[in-house]
Amino acid sequence: MTPEDCSPDTSSCVSPQKKRNHSDTETDITSETDSPDSDRQCKRVHYDQSESSLSRTDSESPVFLKNIPKYTSKWTEEVLPCLRIQVAQDFPDMHNVFLQGCLHFIADPTKCAEIMDLFVSxxxxxxxxxxxxxxxxxxxxxxxxxxxxxxxxxxxxxxxxxxxxxxxxxxxxxxxxxxxxxxxxxxxxxxxxxxxxxxxxxxxxxxxxxxxxxSEGMYQELFVLFAKTFNLNILSGSNVEKYSLDIGDDGRFVAVPDAVICHPTTEEDNLCAVVEVKKYWSDEETSNQTVRSLRKCERKISNPLHVGSDLQGQHVGQILCALPYSLFGERGNFGILVQGTKVTISSFKADNSYYKNLQNGFLMKKGATITFSKECNILRKEGRIECIQTFLHLKKLLEFLSKKSFP
Structure with a gap:
């Protein structure tokens, strides 16, 4: 949802402060970043990467947090390279993204084979x-x-x-x-x-x-009801808590997902997917000035075409902050993007120790990848059919890993 519709996530978008080194170059950031009207403008933030971890070859590369907004609802794709996160250059079918995610998330080969057999048989x-x-x-x-x-x-x-x-x-x-x-x-x-x-x-x-x-809330409710037809346990609205990520000593980032999919009866939160809902999709014509400005920014991103720059950053930020609660541990998690009535599945796959290193403020040649699927429109017959296998398998995976069935 947009920052305007999610007040807990936009009350104070203050960039974490770090001591400035003489070697740091000037950061080009639009003047409206922290202004009261910043949510109504299209912000393009250029993060200082003069000593970017992507260009370092030593064993420890510090994470540079300067000008990265505190709330992930203000992130864009430009944040991702700073955290050594890549966007996959292909977007397969929905179920292929799901299977690829499972193969990465489940470290135990025996258990992974059992899960694949579970889906096939x-x-x-x-x-x-x-x-x-x-x-x-x-x-x-x-x-x-x-x-x-x-x-x-x-x-x-x-x-x-x-x-x-x-x-x-x-x-x-x-x-x-x-x-x-x-x-x-x-x-x-x-x-x-x-x-x-x-x-x-x-x-x-x-x-x-x-x-x-x-409203965006109506689209959110529509998707929640669609997910529930597959007997998925999906929490939304006030049932979803804030999730935070601490990087180093002075970087704290906060995310509030629109919804999460988890097991209904386990003692601890075991999130299987983090859900973000947007009102518009990138190819929609609209007279709304805010959305027109947003689309203008999104056209600068080449791939994936149906997931704009802002949405990429926001979605990854939500998954990253909620990673400690992932059903799969710190190896990653699934995400679901809803743009109007169009649904995209994502898988966030992290290297071993990536999250712990990130918390310590250093990335030791460890990174992560976010893969987006093709989008499916649930108002169209083929779109609904495409969702069936993935959503039913998502429920089956939750039950298998939690060792608990639910209706």
């Missing part, structure tokens, strides 16, 4: 769940458009009536070997998708009938 019930999801997302929830401005209320009304009908459930279940299980899956899925449709109806009425702007 499916019993009859698991296969039935996938078939049920595919059928509903394609043939019952039939919405197929690019954005909410193209959604028609009467079409949503028809889908809601369809979801409450038992006819399509009985027709499909009769062809199934396990009719009882099939009906149970369909009923649960229909109930959750009905709530998704209600939220969509609310957003369409606000936009089309009342002429009001759809």
């Amino acid at each position: 499916k019993n009859d019930n698991e296969q039935m769940v996938i078939e049920c999801f595919r059928h509903v997302m394609q043939n019952v929830f039939t919405l197929h458009c690019d954005d909410i401005s193209n959604v028609k209320l009467d079409e949503l009304g028809k889908m809601e009536n369809m979801l409450t009908s038992r006819e399509w459930i009985d027709n499909f279940a009769e062809r199934s070997q396990n009719k009882k299980f099939c009906r149970r899956v369909f009923k649960d899925l229909a109930k959750k998708l009905q709530q998704f449709v209600w939220q969509l109806m609310h957003m369409v009425r606000k936009s089309q009938n009342q002429g009001k702007e759809i």
